[in-house]
Amino acid sequence: MEAVKIGLLGLGTVGGGVVNVLTRNGREIARRAGRGIRIAHAAARDYNSDAIHGLEEIGRITEDPFEVVEDPDVDIIIELLGGYSPALELVLRAIDNGKQVVTANKALIARHGNEIFAAAQRRGVTVAFEAAVAGGIPIIKALREGLAANHIEWIAGIINGTSNFILTEMRDKGRDFADVLAEAQARGYAEADPTFDVEGIDAAHKLTILGSLAFGIPLQFDKTAIEGITQIDALDVAYAGELGYRIKHLGIARRTGKGVELRVHPTLIPARRLIANVEGVMNAVLVKGDAVGPTLYYGAGAGSEPTASAVLADVVDVVRALTTDPENRVPHLAFQPSQLVDTPVLPLEEVETAYYLRMAALDQPGVMARIAGILGEHGISIEAIQQKEPEEGHTHVPLVMLTHRIREGRMNQAIAEIEGLGTVKGKVVRIRLEHLAG
């Protein structure tokens, strides 16, 4: 089947990410979507051709985005220009032309979503906007589909990475707002004009969208209460910490008997909550449903490829709906049935992990050296070693080690040799260790 043809508006940070992810993962994405996806036409004033791979595969590149939305060859428009104009005109034009639309534009959806969705509804097309809230985290899908059986009681989200980075640094280093903001700007985590982020406007756009999805109300950005983090004093961050709290910039949507709350402001939350431990530029959204209880969704809330991940997930959704039979829109195992592969599942002996080891060894000169020697002969390096106090009345001392990564088969051989030593009593306790680093 012929590839679906994309019209891409914008080749900046996110647009470049879309091209790069599609270039790198295009075949794997097609195995999931049931059809290839090709950028047939793109519009951009200027772009960094060094940062974008696969530009040569784009059918045409123009400076005029209206040319793209009028292109009869294009099936899906991806709008990544941001702002209200000409984004609104372009999206409405694309809808008029019967094209599916995917956008990452939170301001546009928060302000003009009601109008856009009504137009899409009349024309029978979809406007998808997963990337508009919390970047790569599939929170819109979770609210719209995954939690569809719930009466949503409230949502609390860290949905602006810049603000969270600044608050995290203020706490970790005891520094002032202005000081950290300057650093965030230098590191590219904050814009030269940071107003949208630090005054809470960006978070309010996102919260407006989350509130509508949760409660079934029209988008009402103008009624969302907004307070940013510019007034937060380092002193209060410290005092909150002493009381067992952390200050986070939260977007909160809550149902009450009288109506709905939509508000964005700095908030003390208990330090032991999972969401209180979401640090730096990361985002997280906590959703309380009456049936499911609290659920949390965590990940990168911005950036080139995380946002592209959400944009392209929307594209896959649209392609699946357009292409496959509706009764089997999403394949059972994520990939189309004909596209499953028989990659071998490795036996445990072939698996590499780090290890925690504990053994009971005689407290004599040379014993630890002998054990370390056996590990070394098997290519196992030791990251940490601790000799613990012996239990009362025992002649052997517990020896605890952390090792670097090694194939399990080699570790098993080394352990067998260690257990054969006269100076080590009983079995070696072995627990695998994973750093789970991003």
Place this chain on the structure above:
Amino acid sequence: MEAVKIGLLGLGTVGGGVVNVLTRNGREIARRAGRGIRIAHAAARDYNSDAIHGLEEIGRITEDPFEVVEDPDVDIIIELLGGYSPALELVLRAIDNGKQVVTANKALIARHGNEIFAAAQRRGVTVAFEAAVAGGIPIIKALREGLAANHIEWIAGIINGTSNFILTEMRDKGRDFADVLAEAQARGYAEADPTFDVEGIDAAHKLTILGSLAFGIPLQFDKTAIEGITQIDALDVAYAGELGYRIKHLGIARRTGKGVELRVHPTLIPARRLIANVEGVMNAVLVKGDAVGPTLYYGAGAGSEPTASAVLADVVDVVRALTTDPENRVPHLAFQPSQLVDTPVLPLEEVETAYYLRMAALDQPGVMARIAGILGEHGISIEAIQQKEPEEGHTHVPLVMLTHRIREGRMNQAIAEIEGLGTVKGKVVRIRLEHLAG
């Protein structure tokens, strides 16, 4: 439009949850799905009619589940019997009869999924199984749809609540495995025969499913390496803690150059990772995609209503696909366009939160009493109060307070009065406080 008719197999813990959630949220669910959902026929040997509300709305209740899958009136079968037989026969029969199927049966999918999905594919029906992994957390939807643009590198999940509860208690209280298991059984967190949970078999069923969704490989339960938590010694939990790690029972699926790893075993992970702080019976799945980076999904992994939440989300998916036009399968704002409501958005003065307050007060007798008096007159109770050291050369001392929840309008009045006191200098710092308790 006539309601979709469900055939429900099983009225135990999860089946009861499905009836209860549907009874309570049926109207709201229909606003999302575009159509009512009615249990037309249910099968159960025995059930607790005190715990299930809305039984009288079920069209027919029988003891024979085959009667339900043969009922020509039923559109969707929900299979909640668990185990292999007769669940497999019933599911295959339902597929043969052209019915959509929703199941929470992880063992069935992990062992017989390949056969079941092939049959469903041939017959053009869906078999949905969100509830089979991590209960109410929409992790299958995230992998299958939300992260569809990613090359998934690895998954690490806490996917057995019983094991996580036991390991959490062992760490918190320094208790032994056997001791905590007995308590978990008494509290209903562990079965009388806990083998499936503590030996890792249940987690392995779930990991098998996650691995296939992530990597596009057939389900291969027999090749999943399984180790439970029965050998974990309280000593190792303590030593791991001293080294900055926690022991969690993880399901890990990872791609390597040579093949795929599928393994379930106790694992040390750095204590600072978010997933290391998932406690008690809660579940969490950490997914590393090449574009999105690390994302985490957290929530209740079992239980009556959390599992029902996932089952009914699958039902909504199926109803949306069957009912609405395919191009608009999922409504833009989660609810069908005609079903949006104009619940009022409350002004901030009407919002209730707790507060953190800081003010600079003269260190004189009676000052604190006067401030507390003003708060009291406005119905504001104080949860904590601390007097901090004055900054050098200052005559006023910082006074920090946490209050209980109060309407923001009242707090503003109280603050205005406090700021009017001659003994308080400058503005009162006011930051909202939320406990975000489940």
